[in-house]
Amino acid sequence: xxxxxxxxxxxxxxxxxxxxxxxxxxxxxxxxxxxxxxxxxxxxxxxxxxxxxxxxxxxxxxxxxxxxxxxxxxxxxxxxxxxxxxxxxxxxxxxxxxxxxxxxxxxxxxxxxxxxxxxxxxxxxxxxxxxxxxxxxxxxxxxxxxxxxxxxxxxxxxxxxxxxxxxxxxxxxxxxxxxxxxxxxxxxxxxxxxxxxxxxxxxxxxxxxxxxxxxxxxxxxxxxxxxxxxxxxxxxxxxxxxxxxxxxxxxxxxxxxxxxxxxxxxxxxxxxxxxxxxxxxxxxxxxxxxxxxxxxxxxxxxxxxxxxxxxxxxxxxxxxxxxxxxxxxxxxxxxxxxxxxxxxxxxxxxxxxxxxxxxxxxxxxxxxxxxxxxxxxxxxxxxxxxxxxxxxxxxxxxxxxxxxxxxxxxxxxxxxxxxxxxxxxxxxxxxxxxxxxxxxxxxxxxxxxxxxxxx
Amino acid sequence: xxxxxxxxxxxxxxxxxxxxxxxxxxxxxxxxxxxxxxxxxxxxxxxxxxxxxxxxxxxxxxxxxxxxxxxxxxxxxxxxxxxxxxxxxxxxxxxxxxxxxxxxxxxxxxxxxxxxxxxxxxxxxxxxxxxxxxxxxxxxxxxxxxxxxxxxxxxxxxxxxxxxxxxxxxxxxxxxxxxxxxxxxxxxxxxxxxxxxxxxxxxxxxxxxxxxxxxxxxxxxxxxxxxxxxxxxxxxxxxxxxxxxxxxxxxxxxxxxxxxxxxxxxxxxxxxxxxxxxxxxxxxxxxxxxxxxxxxxxxxxxxxxxxxxxxxxxxxxxxxxxxxxxxxxxxxxxx
Numbered sequence: 001x002x003x004x005x006x007x008x009x010x011x012x013x014x015x016x017x018x019x020x021x022x023x024x025x026x027x028x029x030x031x032x033x034x035x036x037x038x039x040x041x042x043x044x045x046x047x048x049x050x051x052x053x054x055x056x057x058x059x060x061x062x063x064x065x066x067x068x069x070x071x072x073x074x075x076x077x078x079x080x081x082x083x084x085x086x087x088x089x090x091x092x093x094x095x096x097x098x099x100x101x102x103x104x105x106x107x108x109x110x111x112x113x114x115x116x117x118x119x120x121x122x123x124x125x126x127x128x129x130x131x132x133x134x135x136x137x138x139x140x141x142x143x144x145x146x147x148x149x150x151x152x153x154x155x156x157x158x159x160x161x162x163x164x165x166x167x168x169x170x171x172x173x174x175x176x177x178x179x180x181x182x183x184x185x186x187x188x189x190x191x192x193x194x195x196x197x198x199x200x201x202x203x204x205x206x207x208x209x210x211x212x213x214x215x216x217x218x219x220x221x222x223x224x225x226x227x228x229x230x231x232x233x234x235x236x237x238x239x240x241x242x243x244x245x246x247x248x249x250x251x252x253x254x255x256x257x258x259x260x261x262x263x264x265x266x267x268x269x270x271x272x273x274x275x276x277x278x279x280x281x282x283x284x285x286x287x288x289x290x291x292x293x294x295x296x297x298x299x300x301x302x303x304x305x306x307x308x309x310x311x312x313x314x315x316x317x318x319x320x321x322x323x324x325x326x327x328x329x330x331x332x333x334x335x336x337x338x339x340x341x342x343x344x345x346x347x348x349x350x351x352x353x354x355x356x357x358x359x360x361x362x363x364x365x366x367x368x369x370x371x372x373x374x375x376x377x378x379x380x381x382x383x384x385x386x387x388x389x390x391x392x393x394x395x396x397x398x399x400x401x402x403x404x405x406x407x408x409x410x411x412x413x414x415x416x417x418x419x420x421x422x423x424x425x426x427x428x429x430x431x432x433x434x435x436x437x438x439x440x441x442x443x444x445x446x447x448x449x450x451x452x453x454x455x
Numbered sequence: 456x457x458x459x460x461x462x463x464x465x466x467x468x469x470x471x472x473x474x475x476x477x478x479x480x481x482x483x484x485x486x487x488x489x490x491x492x493x494x495x496x497x498x499x500x501x502x503x504x505x506x507x508x509x510x511x512x513x514x515x516x517x518x519x520x521x522x523x524x525x526x527x528x529x530x531x532x533x534x535x536x537x538x539x540x541x542x543x544x545x546x547x548x549x550x551x552x553x554x555x556x557x558x559x560x561x562x563x564x565x566x567x568x569x570x571x572x573x574x575x576x577x578x579x580x581x582x583x584x585x586x587x588x589x590x591x592x593x594x595x596x597x598x599x600x601x602x603x604x605x606x607x608x609x610x611x612x613x614x615x616x617x618x619x620x621x622x623x624x625x626x627x628x629x630x631x632x633x634x635x636x637x638x639x640x641x642x643x644x645x646x647x648x649x650x651x652x653x654x655x656x657x658x659x660x661x662x663x664x665x666x667x668x669x670x671x672x673x674x675x676x677x678x679x680x681x682x683x684x685x686x687x688x689x690x691x692x693x694x695x696x697x698x699x700x701x702x703x704x705x706x707x708x709x710x711x712x713x714x715x716x717x718x719x720x721x722x723x724x725x726x727x728x729x730x731x732x733x734x735x736x737x738x739x740x741x742x743x744x745x746x747x748x749x750x751x752x753x754x755x756x757x758x759x760x761x762x763x764x765x766x767x768x769x770x771x772x773x774x775x776x777x778x779x780x781x782x783x784x785x786x787x788x789x790x
Contacts, residue, residue, distance in 0.1 A: 038600065039666045042646045048662075049649060079533075 003207075068419045071113075079122045085115040087172050088455035089133070093279060096445040099120075103279040103446065106434050106437040109133050109386040110450070111171055113140065123147045138219065140189055151197035158221065161187045161398040162194065162207035162233035163255045165308035165321040166344075173360040175378065176278070176412050176426050177448035178335075180344040181386040186304060187211075187257070189219040192228070205235045205253075215298065216273040216325065216340075224271075229259025235308075249357070252309035261327075263297035265290055271298030272329060275386055278410065278428040279446040283403040283435060284388055286329065286396050293332060296396040300328035300335070303451070310358055317348035317356030331396050338392045344384025344408075354416065366418035374440040378414040383407075403435030412448075424450035470615075480513040481714050483721060484493050486522035486536035487492075488610050488700070489566040489651035490674045494737040495540070501733055502724050506717065513718055522651035523610025530554065530705065537709045537718045540702040542610020544568070545769035556707045570699035571725035572739035575759055576611075576618040578690040579659065579668040579675040582654060586666045590692045591622040595640035602665035603645055604655045606776075606783050611652035613777055616668040618696040621765045625694055638785045648787075660687070671698070671739035676753065680738075700739075 060076045074081035089110040095103045112132040119125050129141040143157025160168055164186030166179045191209030199206065213229030214220035235253030239245045263271020265288070274285035286296035308321040322343040329338055353376025354361040365373035385407045393399040412426025426448045435441030458636055459505045487495060499516040506514050507746060519526065519534065523542035530536045531566045538631060549705050562569045580588050586599055594601050604612040619641055622636035649655040652674055659668035660678050667690075668675070675689050697736045701721050709715040731741040735750040747754070766772040 038646075041662055045658050045662050045664055049654070053650075164770050189733065207639065 004114040012043050028214055031126075035160075035407035053059075068287075069455065074119075079120070081119045083115075083117040085117065086113055087115075087452065087454055089171070089177075090451045091177060092447075092449040094447040094449075095279060096447060097443065103277075103281045103444070109135075110177075113171075115141075120427040139220070139221070146280045149197070150202075153196050154193065155196065156193040158189055158191045159194070160182075161190050161209055161211055161231040161257065162190075162196065162324065163187060163231055163257055163304060163306060165255075165306070165310065165319065166346075169358060172422075172452060173358065174358075175348055175360075175380040175414060175425050176382065176410055176428070177345060177450050178278045178428075180278075180281065180324045180346065180382055180410075181275075181384040181406060182306070182342040182344050183217065184273070184386060185216050185221075185325045185340060185342050186306065187214045187231070188217055189215045190229075190231075191220060192224065194231075201241055203236065203238050203240060205237075206233070208232045211259075213257075213261055213302070215261065215271055216275070217264075218273050224264070225260070225262045227260035227262075229257050229302075231255070231257045241334050246313055249312035250309075251311070251358075252307075254305065254307045256303070258301075258303055260300055261298035261302050263299070265292050265295040265297065270295050272296060272327065275388075275406070277406060277430045277444050278408055278448075279430070280445050281444060283430075283432060283441060284386075284397065284404050285402060286392070287331060287398060296329050296331045298327060299330035301337075302327050312355070312357050315350040315355055317346075317350075319346040319358075320344065329396055334395065336390045336391050336396060338396060340387070342384065342386035344382055346380065346382040348381075351379055353377060360422070361414070361416045362419055363416045367421075375418060376416040378416070380410075380412045380414065382410045399434055400437045401435065403432035403441045405433035407431050420453060420455050422452040422454075424448065424452065471746065472555075474627070479511065480515060481712075481717055482517060483517040483537045483714055483718060484517040484519065484535060484708075485538050485540055485721075486519045486530055486534060487540040488526060488527050488542040489520055489653040489708045490656075490671050490677070491521050491540060491700075492518070493677065494652070494673075494734065494739060497737060498725070498730065498733050501729060505729070506725060512717065514721075520651075520653070522604065522608035522612075524613075525608045525650065530556070535708045536597070536705050537712060537714045538702065538704050538721060540700065542698070542700050543613060543769060544570075544699070544701045545773045546610060546699055548769070550705065556705045557703055557707070560701045562701060564704075565702070565722060566726060567742050568699060569703055570742075571721075571722075572700065572704060572734045572741055573759060574672045574698045574700065574739055575695045576614050576669060576692075576698065577672045577675050577693060577695065579670050580666065580688050580690055582686050582688055584688050584690065588667050588690055591619050591641075592637060594619070594644065594662070595637050596670070599644050599667065600646055600665040601641055601644040601648065601667055601669065602659040603669040604652055605648040605650055608650045609652055609655075611671050611674075611698075612655075613773075614671075614696055614698045616776065616783060617762060617766060617772060618669075618692075621696055621760050622692065622694050624765060625760070626630055635782065635786070636699055642786055668786075672740075673756070676738040691755060691757055694758045694760065696765075697761045699761075781785050 023216035062073055062075055064073050070083055070085035072081055072083040074165060091110040091112040092107050093105060095105050110133050113129050115129045117127045123146055125145045127141050127143055131138045131140045141159050143155050143159045145153055145155040147153050158235045164183050167183050192209055194207055194209035196207035211229050211231060212220050212223035233253060233255035235251055237251040239247040239250060242248055261271045264449040270288055272286045274282040274321040276282050279449050304323060304325045306323040308320055324341040327338045329336055348356040350356050350361060353374060354363045361376045361378055367373055367375035387405045393404060408428055408430040410426055410428040415423040428446050430444040432441040495518055503514045506512060523546045526541060527546035527549050530539060530550050533764060540546055547561060551559050551561055578588055581752045603615045606612040606616050619638050620634045623629050623637040647658050649658055652671055653670060656674055656678055659665050660682060677687060679687050704718040704722060731743040731746040735741045735746055739756050741747050762768060762772060774781060
């Protein structure tokens with residue numbers, strides 16, 4: 001057997017040691033890489049978990065928002081919210097022919113109304129809206145509503161009874177500074193409860209209310225008798241879901257009230273209201289000398305019925321309503337039923353920037369000349385008439401001072417700078433029949449201006 | 456006039472109300488824990504068909520899943536669950552005690568303490584078990600990376616914790632100090648605490664982190680099924696804990712939603728042969744022994760202890776180990 005040379009043996013041993021070292025080194029490097037990879041994965045996962053936690057926290061956090069619809073804070077699941085809204089009407093009224101001083105040219109804060117709305121447990125709403133306009137404080141709305149289903153909502157509190165079409169339109173959306181003559185004949189606000197809803201995908205809206213009952217155009221916070229009034233309204237928009245249909249925004253319906261009112265001479269207005277022009281001058285009132293002998297009082301059944309319709313297509317808008325009331329009144333024990341009727345038609349035309357709707361115009365571009373935005377301009381025309389039945393004269397109302405008919409013609413321009421700011425200019429002329437010792441009461445010509453800020 | 460007005464109004468309300476209640480479909484919200492997604496997905500379909508055939512009523516389901524403790528907190532805070540199917544009885548007790556949405560004796564209303572299925576805690580390891588993990592004490596070895604969720608939010612994690620603790624107590628010479636030492640060393644090896652069991656599975660299986668996942672048996676079996684037996688092995692420790700996830704109708708919520716009857720039937724159906732079969736197919740151990748025998752190859756026999764035997768029940772274990780400042784907090788903050 002040949003001997004392995006010593007040198008070769010040393011080389012072999014050295015190589016073996018080196019190889020072993022290299023393998024150990026390889027193992028160590030692999031392990032280090034694996035450890036580092038693990039650490040990177042762990043860091044990535046921790047970041048992922050942290051991001052998930054942040055997302056979860058954000059998802060559960062209340063949402064605060066400020067938009068053209070107001071300011072709100074709501075829970076992440078929308079079950080609870082508080083919304084703060086409001087509007088201000090800064091008006092000017094300029095009487096152009098007032099030798100008999102039916103009204104006073106003046107600047108006034110017509111409406112100053114903060115609105116607080118809240119929702120709890122998803123379906124229970126509350127709305128509170130006081131009015132500080134004209135330096136007085138009046139609670140306009142304060143009601144609680146439960147939305148059990150789109151077709152079944154229950155409301156309790158003080159709110160607009162479901163009667164007059166223009167009355168049901170928000171004060172921020174009416175096209176003239178003041179509502180028209182028919183609004184004289186419908187209740188303003190009353191206390192009671194109401195069931196309402198939208199059926200058949202919103203094609204039919206109904207409302208039925210049981211309320212204290214208030215005189216025409218009046219607000220009430222309580223009652224002076226045990227009788228309660230029923231108010232109801234049904235309104236159809238049969239084509240509302242037919243996109244592109246020319247009749248999509250056609251609506252029509254009828255409303256009415258049925259109740260008893262009993263007035264006393266000590267009650268302001270004796271349970272009966274006076275009727276006002278657009279300039280807010282009273283052109284008709286029943287006799288009232290604040291004494292039992294000589295004051296016409298509400299004395300029994302009062303009924304109202306009001307067919308109504310509106311229609312909007314493209315740049316055109318139309319609204320019309322008719323109201324007929326019958327009041328049972330008495331004077332010195334002599335009883336009579338007095339019919340009063342009123343109607344109006346209102347036409348609107350979007351000159352530029354947007355299309356009219358029941359909720360006003362939402363300008364396509366807000367006023368910003370540098371960006372080419374001019375807001376939206378709307379032309380509005382209306383004609384209306386209110387007629388008090390002959391039965392009222394001369395016993396229950398003084399024909400030498402109270403007009404038996406008022407006819408109003410108005411034209412106006414509304415410039416929507418954006419959804420929140422609107423400038424209103426309108427001219428309204430009202431002519432009368434009767435109301436003067438000889439002939440007719442002097443016509444009223446009023447120019448209105450309004451700056452509206454709403455949010 | 457007043458009387459007529461009242462009669463008309465009441466009549467109108469009654470008519471509107473009867474229209475509103477004339478419904479033929481109900482929706483149940485089942486608030487459950489993390490790994491039951493697949494189980495209830497299949498079960499809900501089967502129950503809806505069964506109930507439709509029986510009553511003509513369509514049942515729609517909303518499922519909510521998350522760490523069991525977190526889910527209980529959500530129900531207490533107003534999540535309107537009709538039924539809860541959580542990881543441990545303590546979480547439903549918390550709903551009963553803090554929100555009074557169901558009676559304190561809820562567990563007596565259904566068989567087997569209202570636990571229609573059981574499970575246990577096992578180890579999921581990488582294929583071939585390269586770190587040679589055989590039992591609980593292997594998890595405490597230096598260099599072993601252990602994945603388990605956070606016991607403060609996850610019911611499964613609490614079972615994991617107590618399983619390790621119970622193992623240590625049952626070893627020769629086992630006592631509280633040794634158990635605490637073992638569990639402390641295990642948590643030193645935990646690099647990531649997920650909020651729930653499903654999150655931990657994601658960490659281990661999809662993100663490739665860790666050497667071992669302490670997992671619900673059903674979650675481990677599901678992972679092997681979904682990702683293939685060539686990627687993971689399941690290791691059964693020498694001893695583990697018998698987990699009994701309970702179910703209950705949340706009386707007040709169900710009453711408000713007019714779903715009490717269907718909610719009760721929903722839980723009772725879990726005990727039927729059909730329900731137990733779905734349970735077994737989804738890797739939960741069925742209570743019905745005949746069904747269990749059919750799936751014996753999936754569920755090997757193990758030595759299991761109960762929480763009552765070793766810890767005196769959840770009412771004692773929860774505050775001691777998992778309450779604020781409890782043993783888990785002491786262990787984890789001291790890492």
